Amino acid sequence: MSAAGKRKAGMSSSSQRKNNKLPKKSESKPQNRISLLKLPRVVLLEVVENLDFFEIVIFSLLSKRAKNIAKLIPWRPLTIRLKLECSLNVTLNIPNGPDETWSILYNNRGTSEVLHFTKLIDTSVDHSLSVKNNGNAIEDFKRIVENIYEVFQSPICRIDICDEQFVEWIIKFQPAARYFWIHNDVTSGETLDRVFKSLKGTNYFFSKSTITGEETTVTEPIPSRVIRLTYSSWFTLPLILNGSNSVMELYRSNLTPKDINTILKEWQMGTKLQNLEYLSIETSSEV
């Protein structure tokens, strides 16, 4: 994939963006057009291989046929991160590749219907593109993420959920990721129950949700290698003992000294907590 042709920030047709209008069809001269999909398959694939990430994403959104063509190319695996908070943001990096980050962002709390595509080299903007959509920007953003997943055939590596409205979509779309972060905006016990039952952070599960024991009914341990719970009052002794985690960091815990003693004994004897390598419990009870 080439990232040839550095561009200045912004779209080439800046006047068009200012007016938020798409160009009229007649503006494009016929001689500057080419019937791409009529090219032989091998040629078509070579053209698509020369596109940058944003162009591939946009191309794949144009039609099912275009998406299926983009899927035929064996792209290098990507590191994809998805952050669902007041700004919806998906970022793409090539592992061990150039220090470039490709980001697609939509300000969920704003009134704008514009998705911002930005390429960063280190921390400076290399080029950006604003894409206006005609309908529901959130749905468009979800579609973009699904297309990225499908076309580049790379699962999303890290998912941050700060907004409960996306939980059901994530459960349906990609219920397992290496890193799952649940932020403190997720405050419903019902949602957290859904999260723990249906989402799996294979490597890391981090919850900052301020939920308490009365609000949640979680009965199964969290099957992640590492768990870190900022508010763990709901995380009971059986959940700890029956877990297979390697690292557990529990803050604001309600465990009693007796509970902690049980944990340490079981860990020492090796009857439970056989995978545990590191344990940190912060509790208000005096040990």
Add this chain to the structure above:
Amino acid sequence: MSSTEQGTSSAAPAEPTTAPESAAAPEVPESFYYVHGKDKVVHKVSAGALQHSALIHGMISNLGYTEEQAKANPFPFENIDGDILQMVVDWCNQHKGKPTPPEDTNLPKQKEKLFDLVLAVNYLEIKELLTYCCKQVAMMVKGKSPEEIREIWMIPTDAEDEAAEKEAKKRAGKEAAGETAAAAGDAK
């Protein structure tokens, strides 16, 4: 560089001006071949220049034509427009015996010809030129919005694709029905 001559493939081409030879030209005289496109204009091209085309190279590698035989039997490429073939021949001459630079300024810039050029280059199997043409096609949409990309590359919407598919099925059905009716008529 190559010269062209109006005429038919069977006509003997006039003596064309050939590409300038480098100072260190091989002692063995270079062999030349002749090609023509849809317009029947014959182009004289050196074997060295034609090596860029895997298709033509494959065709000539075992022919062992003499100059006279080659003149009398130009390779016909009836599916390639004359002006497109001219561009290809020019490019092959300019890059004879040289690797193609990453940014090839010798490539024709006319966008309206790009589609036909890509098809011809793909057919003639000129890998380096094809790579460059594909980059040119990709460059057409740099910095463009989705709607502009759709327009530039003439990508139909899903609804248009579905309608076209239905239409094609309908047409195929009608043709099949027509053939059946004709066959029944013949049988009577």
